[in-house]
Amino acid sequence: MNRAEIIDQIHKKSSLLCVGLDADINKIPPFLLELEDPIFEFNKQIIDATKDYCIAYKPNIAFYEALGPKGWISLQKTIDYIPNEIFTIADAKRGDIGNTSLMYADTFFKTYNFDAVTLAPYMGEDSLTPFLNYENKWSIVLALTSNESGGDFQKLQLDNGEMLFENIIKNISRLGTSDNTMFVVGATRAADIKKVRTLVPNHFLLVPGVGEQGGDLQQVINNGRNEDIGLIINSSRSIIYSGNDEDFASKAADAAKLIQLEMSNFL
């Protein structure tokens, strides 16, 4: 999917919402466990219920991988089920030496046909470039993450006065372009989003951490928007686990609609 198509979705739906498909076999409504593929059935109903309010879905690969080979089958069925016009992100946080990164890129961009994959930058340039050579596919690189310890290393001060995440954003934004690279900046770091925006005025930012993790939506949008809006804001648990009974999907729809409405007020 290209940049124009993402922006088109944002305007059509008046939404920046990405729904995180962290389908946890221990958290989905128990009645689903009797079905043949409970994880896919959960996702299918969540997708049906939320697809009008969101512009992206982000399966967290850990939750599928933990189920063994059948988890990957549930993942494949989920990807195939997501409507084509909605952006898909493999939240995988990969990154390895060149020949291995090539394999990971093939996995997510070809085998599973995701539009984007999240990447960890620690191994440097040649661990990331293999992902940048696919047309209309996106690398979403960790910059400043939403977890409590996110700052442990990301905010270390370098001898030139920069923080580590700033150096990483500067260098990686030169490797790719704003047509194939985004950065992850946690919603729990709303004050820092402004700083990131000055470093990469044109790039899209993927912002997780709204909802369960406590990030503030208004602050994120005010600090992070650019002229194309340039934000994809993820919420996982506070949408998909809104209910735990037969009506879980309609409760997820309500939660997604509420966030979408709030977003549309700020757009």
Place this chain on the structure above:
Amino acid sequence: MNRAEIIDQIHKKSSLLCVGLDADINKIPPFLLELEDPIFEFNKQIIDATKDYCIAYKPNIAFYEALGPKGWISLQKTIDYIPNEIFTIADAKRGDIGNTSLMYADTFFKTYNFDAVTLAPYMGEDSLTPFLNYENKWSIVLALTSNESGGDFQKLQLDNGEMLFENIIKNISRLGTSDNTMFVVGATRAADIKKVRTLVPNHFLLVPGVGEQGGDLQQVINNGRNEDIGLIINSSRSIIYSGNDEDFASKAADAAKLIQLEMSNFL
């Protein structure tokens, strides 16, 4: 597997060798492709041929993941086939927010029953601690990697005079102990191994990059050994792809034996 058992293997076999099981469907001998599970068949023969010369196997997860669900079945069969006394490392380079790292830990330590998993440190303490709570399991954290761009960020100078990788080693060695944590230091960075050893005199180091990537064995051992030896040295492509015909396994055995002999000279 605990530390004493690893050291016991090293002395019994007079070897530090880890064989990297980077089984690539495009590189394995073509005659295997006619079999039902070519990847497992390849690994099985490699394991039979090399198990007397090595103390560890390290499947590179990217190569299995790229094959879709059936790749994970090949991986499971491979793990089950490796003799119990040999250390197993999932080369996965994972790391995510706490609840997700928990899933990854479960995947590699329980679902697939690996002894160890490689981890990327960028997300900080709470992305790593979930892996440290499993008894007799190991976290192997990236410090200084063997790829050409490894130094891009890892060697950035901090305002306190340290390089980033030194800060990471110091902080992470305090999180775990030398009984559950190792560090990755590329063989292509032999001069830096000495520096790492002074930071963590007791920890095991996993050293990839000997062979295809050009690292020097003697220099690695001289600079990196401690009183328990404390080194696991990985070679992948230069062993497993020694041959491309029906005799590929015996050629792999020759290559592994040669490295083991060289190692035993330095021990």
